[in-house]
Amino acid sequence: MNIKRRQFIKGAGAASASLFVPQLAFSASGPVKMGVLLDTSGPFSAYGTPMEMATRLAVKQINDGGGLQGREVEIVFRDTQSDMNNYSTFANQLVREGLDVFHGGILSASREAIRQILRQRGVPYFYNVLYEGGVCDRNTFATGTTPAQQVDALIPYAINKFGARKLYVLAANYNYGQITSAWVNEYAKANGATDVEVEFFDLSDGEFGPAVIAKIQEADSDLVVSVLVGAAHLSFYGHWAETGMNQNPDVHLVSTTFGVGNEHKVLPANQSDGMLIANNWAPDNPSVPENKKFLDSWIAEYGDTEAIHEIAVSQYHGILLWAEAARQAGGVDKESITKALESGISIIGPAGMVKMDPLTHHCSLDINIMELSGQKLNVVQKLEQREPLDTRRFCNLSENPDSNVQYEITL
Amino acid sequence: MERNLGIFLICARSQTAGLVHSRFFGEMDITAIFILQIFYAIALLALISFGLALIFGMMRVINLAHGEFLTLGAYATILSAKMGVNLWISMLVISPLVVGLWSLIVERLLIRFLYGRLVYTMLATWGLSLAMAGAMTMIFGTTTEGVSAQAGSFSVGTYQASLYSIYVIVITIIVAMVIAFVLFGSNYGRVARAAMENREMVEAFGYPINKVYMWTFVAGGMLSGLAGGILAPTTGISPYSGSAWIADAFITVISGGTGSVMGTLVSAGILGSVSSITSFIFSSASGGVALLIAALVLLRILPTGISSLWQQRNR
Known part of the structure; x- marks a missing residue:
């Protein structure tokens, strides 16, 4: 290849100019930092890898739309390698970087390893995985299904x-x-x-x-x-x-x-x-137009939809919900975000409406009962907007805003 | 903790009272299934331990990459079965060959420089284990792969069981007999055992000791490959599956006593029985605990392993 000096300088100039353009679009107050810890290697990577992909997709969409209040969202990610010990270590490292929000954790063991760290540091925690329910903590927001729903x-x-x-x-x-x-x-x-x-x-x-x-x-x-x-x-x-x-x-x-x-x-x-x-999520759900949009944008980003699963969608929901709260609140600081999330806020995601319950910080969700056949999930019954009644049995964050427990029932 | 204890007590109460009686003395069919379970557990423990026991016993090399050798064997079976090769050929021929070949490469490039230095072999094979897990992640991805044995089922009375569990037991018995024959009945086995006792003497007799070690390592690798292949249809395989097996394999080999494949077989028998009886009466989770306790007790009584019972007598 024969590139003339003048051409090279022109090209390099254009390239470096284009590098600066997106940064110029965002304000000078620095990026919004989103901490993310997921197992993208090891025995739980089948859960974590698609969640990480969903995180990148959601954040890319937010940034393509101009970020939050003109600020770019930056992901601060660590692979926890399916080792529960890594969660507390990495969470302590991440919070020192000054996080605005945290989305992550998969197994309940990992959630409990980091929940108190994030609470102490005042970093709003979004746990976007189906789980056993009962976490009653004003700093924590759960967007996955719980037993009362599932x-x-x-x-x-x-x-x-x-x-x-x-x-x-x-x-x-x-x-x-x-x-x-x-x-x-x-x-x-x-x-x-x-x-x-x-x-x-x-x-x-x-x-x-x-x-x-x-x-x-x-x-x-x-x-x-x-x-x-x-x-x-x-x-x-x-x-x-x-x-x-x-x-x-x-x-x-x-x-x-x-x-x-x-x-x-x-x-x-x-x-x-x-x-x-x-x-919560049915892969081929024609009744939710947002699902088609989500699948198309996933294909544009990753080629095919094979990797997507229930909790990748929950993670996507969680980030959308947080971004919506930030838009309504006009900022990403903990107090205004929490207030916005406690105002009965909702989004329409790939699995339909996700509505935050102010009393428990869990979500009302649609549930699809599905039967497996030929490696496909076929919906046999759809239940609309099931509320997190299990957690609400014990938890009322408006009466007890300082509550910091996980309620559970035993056999 | 309190909750665990509560569950334990509930399980113990509901399952021991009365049920144990009917389980062991009353019904023939459940007893048959129970015996099958014990032999199956023993067979699995023995299978995953043979390769490790051979390499450790004959060569004083602790192969910390043993779990990854098993995983590689399992992947060989899964991939060749997916490419249309008959499952039995994949398990019994391809997996041992693939891992055997891999062992040959590992022995020539890594292990042969470390003979006689136990700690170095541990360090090197631990590094190898991390590298293999990483490489398998890059090649196969992190999704769990599986293969179906399609071996069919049978019933004992009203109880259904998988035919594959019988095959696993039969294959393990055959493998144990082949190992015993090679070690005790063939010239190679005699030289290998002699090399374990006195390396210099074997060299003085003109046997190429390095060749003996090389082939022993390859044989151990082939056994691991075979075990991985046979395990493939019983479980989901991911690049990290090895970590689930290696602890059980080590506990079995150490309890059995170093330098004795026979000891490994006996300890697999004891540990397998204890864990399956416990998990049958209580729960599967407590079966794992029972296995560890049994190994602890065994090593307290026989600090150098079960094989010390007959090895001491020989000396």
Whole structure:
């Protein structure tokens, strides 16, 4: 290639000028700093990687639209590598950089590792993942589903559909699995179930031997609820199909977590066919035009939509909600953001309306009960705007603004 | 903590009273499933430990990348099965060959410079383990991959079980017999065992000791590859799957005693039984705890492992 000196100078000048243009568009008060901690490597990366992609997409859209009050939003990201110890270490590093907001954390263990750090430093915390509910903290905002929205939709539907009476819950052995299985027990009993057996599995335990199925059969269960989490637990579904239990007309399988990490796309179709789940986001939802817009912008950014899953959408919702609050408040400082979020603010996202509940800092959400078939999630029932009734049972942030606990029920 | 204890007590109460009686004495079918579970747990422990036991026992090399060797074997099976190769050929032929070849490269480029320096081998293989996990992430991505065994199922009375669990047990028995035959019945095995006892003497007899070590490392790698291949249909595989296995493999090998594949087999038997009995009566989570406690007790009684029982007598 032969470039003349004059041409080179011209080109370089244009390139450097174009580098400055976007910065000039934003005001001089510096970028808005958004801290993000997610597991984008390790056993929980199937959850975290698409969430990180959703974060970048949402922030890009905000910046393309002129930022917030003319300020660019800057992501300060660290990969927590599926190691819970990294969360507190990295969160302490991040808050020292002067964060305006924080969006991140996946497992409930990770949330509890960073929640107090962010609270102390006064950094508003958005936890955008479905979880066991109950966090009552004015500094924390949850945009994922909780058991009152998800479990209380899924379990009654399955009990009615299959006439189930005896439930067997397989749960991950940490706070999410333990508290969620207690909610399953409560909602199942309230809907006419007579027996609810619960068995816990450590997160790294991937060996589901013959005894697991035998115990389910010995308990004479007719509905199996999977509250399993992470890569190692995936083997349960293979084992379920291998033993022919997926063909057994007397036992049915539902899950609170399946599909959240795109498990249905990873496993062969025969391992998930017929399973019921209940999520906020339905991948092919024609009734929400925003979903189409979201999918198109995702394709423009990443090529295809394969990676998107429930909690990537929750993360996107969380950032949209925060940006909307910042717009209404006219600033990103903690007090004005919190006030705006407590004004009954809402957005329409890829999964429909997401409305912040001022009393609990959780969201009212649409829920789609879906049946798996051929690696696809087909909506069988849509429930509109379910409120976070579980957390509201205990939590009232307008009466007790200093509250800082996670309420839970036990088995 | 309080909650955990509460759950534990509830489980203990609801499941031990009466049920245990019917479980062990009353019904034949559940007893059969229970025995199958014990053998399955033993087989899994033995399979994931063989490669580690061979390399550690024969060569005094602690292979901290053992988990990644297993993972590589599992990926070999999954990928070749996805490319249309018969699953059994993938598991029993391709996986051992792939990991065997990889072991050959690792031995020539890394391990052979470190013989006799235990701590250095740990450091080097730990680095290798991180590098392999990173490389597998770059090649295969972080999504969990799986392959279905499609082996079918069978029932004992009203209880359904997977045929694949039987295959796992049978394959493990065959592998154990092949190892025993090679180590005790073949010339290679005799030389390898002699090299473990007295390296200089074997060299003095004119055996190329480095070749012996090389092939032992490759054999250990092939065993790990085979184990990874057989595990592939039973679990989801990600580049980090190795970390879930390596702890169990190490506990089994150390409890079994260094330098004895037989000891590994016995300790797999004891630890597998303890963990499956506990998880059958209580819960799967407590089965893992029971395994650790059993290993602790074993090592308190026999600090150099189970094999010291018969090895001391020989000396």
